[in-house]
Amino acid sequence: MRALDHVSVELAAGEIHGIVGENGAGKSTLVEIIGGAIRADRGTIELGGEPLVFSGPSDARARGIAVVHQEFHSLLHLSATENVLLGSRTTSGVIVNWPKAHKEAEAVFGELGVEVDVHSPMRSLKPAQRKFTEIANALYGAASVILLDEPTAALDPDDSDRLLRVMRLLAERGLAVAFVSHRLEEVIRVTDQVTVLRDGRKVGTWPTREASVTTLIRHMVGRELEEIKPQTKDSNAAIALDVDGAALRGILDDVSLQVRAGEIVGICGLLGSGRSELARAIFGALPLDRGNVSVFGRQLRPGSTSHAMAAGVAFVPPNRKEDGLISTMDVQSNISLAVLRRLKRHLLVDRKRERSLSRAFVKRLRVAATGIDQPVETLSGGNQQKVLIARWLATEPRVLIVDEPTQGVDVGAKFEIHQLINELADAGMGVLLISSDLPELLTMSDRVLVMRSGRVSGEFCRGEATQESVIAAASGHCLS
Amino acid sequence: MKRTIVRREALLALLLVATFVVVGQQYPRFAGFSNITNLLWDTVPVGIIAVGMAIVIIGGGIDISVGSIFVASAIMAGLVARDVGNPVLSALTGIIGGGVLGAINAGLITKFKIPPIVATLATMSLFRGVMTELTKSQIIDHLQGSFMAIGRSKSLGVPTPVWVMFAVFIVVALGMHFTGFGRVIYSVGGNERAVRLSGIRVERYQALTYVISGVLAGIAGTLSVARTGTVTPVAGTGLELLVIGAVVVGGTSIFGGEGTILGVALAAVLLQTIRSALVVLGIDPAWQDAIVGIVIIVAVSIFVIGQRRRERMVSRT
Numbered sequence: 001m002r003a004l005d006h007v008s009v010e011l012a013a014g015e016i017h018g019i020v021g022e023n024g025a026g027k028s029t030l031v032e033i034i035g036g037a038i039r040a041d042r043g044t045i046e047l048g049g050e051p052l053v054f055s056g057p058s059d060a061r062a063r064g065i066a067v068v069h070q071e072f073h074s075l076l077h078l079s080a081t082e083n084v085l086l087g088s089r090t091t092s093g094v095i096v097n098w099p100k101a102h103k104e105a106e107a108v109f110g111e112l113g114v115e116v117d118v119h120s121p122m123r124s125l126k127p128a129q130r131k132f133t134e135i136a137n138a139l140y141g142a143a144s145v146i147l148l149d150e151p152t153a154a155l156d157p158d159d160s161d162r163l164l165r166v167m168r169l170l171a172e173r174g175l176a177v178a179f180v181s182h183r184l185e186e187v188i189r190v191t192d193q194v195t196v197l198r199d200g201r202k203v204g205t206w207p208t209r210e211a212s213v214t215t216l217i218r219h220m221v222g223r224e225l226e227e228i229k230p231q232t233k234d235s236n237a238a239i240a241l242d243v244d245g246a247a248l249r250g251i252l253d254d255v256s257l258q259v260r261a262g263e264i265v266g267i268c269g270l271l272g273s274g275r276s277e278l279a280r281a282i283f284g285a286l287p288l289d290r291g292n293v294s295v296f297g298r299q300l301r302p303g304s305t306s307h308a309m310a311a312g313v314a315f316v317p318p319n320r321k322e323d324g325l326i327s328t329m330d331v332q333s334n335i336s337l338a339v340l341r342r343l344k345r346h347l348l349v350d351r352k353r354e355r356s357l358s359r360a361f362v363k364r365l366r367v368a369a370t371g372i373d374q375p376v377e378t379l380s381g382g383n384q385q386k387v388l389i390a391r392w393l394a395t396e397p398r399v400l401i402v403d404e405p406t407q408g409v410d411v412g413a414k415f416e417i418h419q420l421i422n423e424l425a426d427a428g429m430g431v432l433l434i435s436s437d438l439p440e441l442l443t444m445s446d447r448v449l450v451m452r453s454g455r456v457s458g459e460f461c462r463g464e465a466t467q468e469s470v471i472a473a474a475s476g477h478c479l480s
Numbered sequence: 481m482k483r484t485i486v487r488r489e490a491l492l493a494l495l496l497v498a499t500f501v502v503v504g505q506q507y508p509r510f511a512g513f514s515n516i517t518n519l520l521w522d523t524v525p526v527g528i529i530a531v532g533m534a535i536v537i538i539g540g541g542i543d544i545s546v547g548s549i550f551v552a553s554a555i556m557a558g559l560v561a562r563d564v565g566n567p568v569l570s571a572l573t574g575i576i577g578g579g580v581l582g583a584i585n586a587g588l589i590t591k592f593k594i595p596p597i598v599a600t601l602a603t604m605s606l607f608r609g610v611m612t613e614l615t616k617s618q619i620i621d622h623l624q625g626s627f628m629a630i631g632r633s634k635s636l637g638v639p640t641p642v643w644v645m646f647a648v649f650i651v652v653a654l655g656m657h658f659t660g661f662g663r664v665i666y667s668v669g670g671n672e673r674a675v676r677l678s679g680i681r682v683e684r685y686q687a688l689t690y691v692i693s694g695v696l697a698g699i700a701g702t703l704s705v706a707r708t709g710t711v712t713p714v715a716g717t718g719l720e721l722l723v724i725g726a727v728v729v730g731g732t733s734i735f736g737g738e739g740t741i742l743g744v745a746l747a748a749v750l751l752q753t754i755r756s757a758l759v760v761l762g763i764d765p766a767w768q769d770a771i772v773g774i775v776i777i778v779a780v781s782i783f784v785i786g787q788r789r790r791e792r793m794v795s796r797t
Contacts, residue, residue, distance in 0.1 A: 285677060309679040317677050324677075328670035328737035337667060338678040344660045351658075391678065 003029040004040070007202045009195055011145060011176040016167055018187040018208065019180045021197035022220050022410035023380045027180045028070075030197070031147050034178075035067035036060030047145070061087060066138030068131065070150040070408075076123040080116050081105040084136045108136040111173075112166050126271065128159035135166060146170060147178040152186060153408055156270040156436045157467075158475050164190045182410065184213045185439055196220055221412050237261040238296060240430025241313075241399045243282060246291035251277045253454040255291070259399065259430040264421065266445030267434045269474050274454040275434050276318060279401050282432070283315035284308040295399055309338070314397035316389055318404040318434075324388045325376050332358040332372040335390045361390035366416060382413025389417065393424075400424060403434040418444060438467050450474050488731045488783070492746040496753060503757045510760055517638055519756050520749065521707070524641045525550065525700040525719065527748040530726040531652045532696035534744040537727055538656070539689045540669040540736030541596040545585060546697045547719035548607035553578040553701030554711040555611050558620040561627035561705075570627045574702030575695060581607055582694015586687035604720070612713040621710040631706025641703040648696065653741035665689060669736025725772070726751055729779040751775065 004026045011017050021027050032038040034045060036054030045052050047063060054060045057067070075083060081098075084105040105118040114132045122130055131151050138146050148167065152160040160183075167190055171177050181187050187194055187208070194211050196203040196219040203219045241259040246252050252274045259265045269275040280286040282293050287303030294300065301307040308315075317323035326334055335358045336343055343350050343357070358372040365386040369379060376387055385405065392400065402421070406414040421444065425431050435441045441448055448465045450458035450473040458473030504511030529546050536543045557574030561567065581603070588599040633640045656662035664685050667675045676682045705711045730747035732739025754775060758768045 283677075305677070305679040306681070315677065317674075322671075323673050324671075326667045326670035326674055326737070328733075329667065333663065333667070337675065337680075340660050340663060340680070347659045347661065349658065349660050349663055 003200055004033070005200045006043075007197065007200070008043075009178075009202070009205070011178055012193070013144070013176050014171055014174050015192040016171050016177040016179055016190055018191035018194035019178055019197065020182075020184060020187055020194060020216055020220060022412055023382060025197040025220070025410075026200040027197055028149060029200075031067060031149050031178070031180060034060075034145075035065060035147060037067075058087070061141060061143075064142060064144040065147070066141060066143035066145070067147045068134045068138065068149065068151055070153060077121055079119055079121055080125065080129075080133050081118040083122055083133050084108055084118070084140050086137055088141050104140070105136065108140050111139070112136060112169060114162065114166060126159070127154045128163060131155070131163060132166065135170070139170070143175065145176045145178070147180070149180045150182065150408070151179070152181065152183055156474075157268075157438050157471050158270055160186065161471075182408070182414075183437070184216050184411075187216070188213055198222055217411050220410075235260070237263065237428075239294075240296060241282070241432065242292075242294040242297075243278075244292045244294070246278065246281060246293070247289050248274075248277060248281060248286065248454075249289055251454055252281065252288070255451075255454070255456055257449060257456065259432055261296075261398075261428045261430050262425050263446050264425050264431040264433055264444055266441040266448040267432065267451060268436070268438065268441050268448055268470055269451035271436075273451040273474065275451045276403055278451070279315060279403050279432065279434055282308070282401060283313055285315070309395060312396070312398035314338075314392035314395050314400050316392050316400070316402040316405060318407065320381075320384055320388050325384055327375075327377040329376060330373045331362065331367065331369050331376050331379070331387055334376045334387050335361055335372075335394060338391050339394045357394060358390075361394060365390050365393075365420065380410070380413075382409040382417075385409050385413065385417065389420070397429065399430045399432070401432045401434070404436065405433070406435070406437065406440060414440075438470060442467070442470070489740065489743050489746060492730070492743060492750055496746065496750045499750070499753050499757055503760060507760055510757065513637070515756075517642065519753055520642045520645070521639050522756070523749050523752040524645045524707075525704050525716075526722050526726055526752065527645045527745060528648050528700040528703075529693075529697050529719065530723045530730070530744050530748045531648055531741055532693035533720075533723045534727045534730065534732050534739055534741060535652065535656065535665060536596075536689045536693050537724075537732050537734060538669045538736055538739050539665040539686055540672055541589065541686060541689060542600065542724075543582075543585060543690060543693045544597060544600040544720050545581070545604040545607060546693060546723055547716040548604045548611075549578050549581045549694050549697040550701040550704070550719055551711065551713060551716040552581060552607050552611045553698035554705035554715060555615060555620060555701075555713065557627075557702040558623060558705045558711050561623040562620060565624040565626070567624065567627040567630060570624075571630060571702050571706075574705070575698040578698015578701065579691055579695040582691040582697070583687075585694065586690035589690065590683040590687045608713065615713055617713060619710055619712050620705075623705070623709050628706055628709055631703055631708070639707075641707060644699065644703060648699070649741060649745045653745075656741055661685065661688070666737055669733075669738070671737070722751070725776050728783075729776055731783060733783075747779075 007026065007030060019027050019030065029038065033040045036057045036059055052063060081102050085101055102118050109116050109132065112132060112135065116125065116129045116132055122133065152163055155163060164186060167177055167179060179187065179191055188211065191208045193205055194208050195205040196216060198220060237260040239258050240261045243255060243257045246255040255278055267275045277286055281288050284300065284303055284305040284307060292299055295311040295313055298311050300311055332354060336354045340349065343354050355372065362369060362372055367383050367386045369383060376384060379387065406417055409417065421431055433441065433444055442465055446462050448460045448470060449456050450470055452474055460469065500511045509515055529550065533543055533546060553574040556577040557570045560573045561570040585600055585603055588594045589596050631641060664675065664680060668682055668685060672682055726748040727744050728734055729751065730739065730744035732744060751772060755768060755772060758771060
């Protein structure tokens with residue numbers, strides 16, 4: 001099987017070129033080839049009409065091709081300045097001229113129109129600022145082509161916006177910019193050309209003004225996905241989740257909210273708004289200083305995840321790699337983890353029941369795996385996410401909290417996960433959906449709560465919420 | 481994943497057989513029954529303790545204090561055997577004593593949140609220091625014969641300690657494979673945060689691994705003093721390194737989450753066999769340590785390369 005098959009792409013100077021496709025379509029492989037990390041079996045790379053062969057990423061970098069990877073590759077213990085200057089010659093002799101270095105780094109950030117404290121170590125910078133630092137590094141290294149792989153995946157809406165503006169700026173300065181992303185709305189908004197890949201082949205390249213999210217999805221998936229139709233919800237349904245005056249010093253300040261059975265309540269907020277901590281606190285993974293959480297009228301013991309689970313709360317955490325999956329284990333062990341206690345007979349795990357449980361969920365959620373004993377780390381992002389959701393559905397919850405359920409998940413799986421959440425709500429589950437993907441939040445939620453600085457700063461019903469109004473409430477100022 | 485583990489254990493078994501065949505050709509007695517039983521007898525302390533260490537490492541921790549727990553248990557059991565004389569009471573003192581010391585490790589690590597390597601490094605000195613003081617650095621000997629029978633008796637020609645070691649291998653292997661406890665330990669070693677967020681009280685399980693490690697070191701110490709009849713506070717120095725060597729050669733990931741008890745058991749026997757073969761072949765003792773070091777490097781390199789290859793396959797999605 002080929003990861004890429006006869007794919008040709010032209011990146012024009014002064015243009016942003018979107019590259020989209022489902023996971024496994026070959027986007028990352030394409031980026032790695034252009035960036036010199038992988039050598040193609042066949043085909044050529046030309047820069048300004050001149051054919052090139054790279055011996056590795058540093059070689060490509062020396063010719064002016066820079067890659068900003070999805071995961072951060074910067075050195076976290078070093079300052080922003082050091083990361084900007086990394087790879088360029090900065091010393092005259094042996095001694096580094098630090099004041100000059102800082103000034104140069106600041107100048108690059110100034111050109112990009114962003115503010116980054118050049119003295120602070122990378123680890124203390126926000127994800128967006130780290131991205132800016134990596135872009136600044138490319139710019140400082142006199143790159144003429146810059147490839148950005150999922151640069152906005154870990155950013156909140158406000159910072160994503162800022163990053164898109166930076167990309168525009170780069171194009172205006174005459175760079176060729178490639179933008180690989182799952183966020184089709186952003187691709188439509190910012191790019192000039194867009195190329196769609198599917199199963200390692202190029203479906204086509206179009207001028208972006210002739211494309212729309214719907215047509216892109218159709219090309220990516222190769223079939224039509226039906227619209228999700230919102231259902232009107234019963235406003236007299238029982239209150240599934242009741243959070244009353246939740247407070248956590250420095251993080252949450254008197255947060256109250258209710259989720260009715262069958263309702264999907266979306267929570268939106270910038271990083272640091274307290275949205276993720278709220279989810280953890282409801283689940284008992286963070287003990288609240290003050291306030292109560294009740295599930296169908298039953299008050300939860302603060303700081304006890306097992307009590308929350310017994311009351312029917314399930315929490316699908318945001319970072320499936322760090323907080324969710326056991327990467328060393330197979331699909332079946334990952335699905336059964338939260339219900340191991342129920343599967344035990346005396347001391348032993350009842351393997352037969354475990355297998356049938358796992359099989360049932362793999363089938364129900366349509367996890368594409370060779371079997372329930374496939375190592376979970378060899379699954380695609382979307383299927384890993386489904387396994388994680390399956391773990392929690394196995395607990396038969398009545399309240400489902402999902403934090404970033406579709407981050408880094410391809411369009412097809414994203415659609416299936418949305419459909420699943422809708423089905424669960426229709427069956428009477430109360431769902432709390434936390435997401436930095438605004439279109440997702442707006443189409444899925446019956447109500448959207450906006451959080452800012454640990455408080456609920458806005459509430460919108462379905463239809464009232466628009467991207468602009470939500471961003472304004474989240475950032476605390478009106479966007480003109 | 482499953483296939484690579486099976487292959488690794490087959491490789492260890494093959495190496496073991498090859499050692500016997502190669503050395504046995506020159507020295508037929510090396511592959512004889514009595515030499516093999518003696519060899520297994522010598523494997524007992526490292527073998528039993530390695531199984532406990534494997535549980536701890538699979539669970540994402542490490543226990544450097546096993547050598548000190550080993551000697552402390554040997555001394556406790558030895559003192560009771562010398563001064564009281566009841567063999568059952570002596571053995572229980574050694575085993576439970578080991579468990580108590582393991583519980584101290586567990587408390588430091590799970591209650592006070594001291595990193596395992598630091599906590600057990602401290603208790604390694606602490607336990608040995610207390611024992612040195614307790615015995616005034618004297619040799620303990622003149623143990624009662626009934627206690628010595630535990631270490632020296634044989635059934636079917638095989639010494640009792642070897643039977644005990646086999647029993648430990650089997651019980652722990654089955655326990656790690658089939659019980660909920662074993663499953664949780666593997667999961668915690670793979671991703672502690674994820675297990676905690678799945679509503680499982682991770683600390684309880686982690687604590688239990690250190691207690692089990694202590695109990696097994698206690699069993700090893702008791703069997704050892706019952707075999708030799710003497711113990712001094714300097715016994716078992718550096719034992720933790722031999723034990724960790726066996727655990728990693730057995731294919732256990734030092735980062736936790738992966739490894740099998742069968743592999744560790746095979747590795748413990750293999751390393752002892754190689755040492756013994758080097759003695760029989762008349763190789764300079766200085767070289768013996770060096771060769772064992774090389775075996776560890778080669779074995780772990782194979783493991784790491786396998787891991788890399790797997791990661792590359794994963795990242796190609």
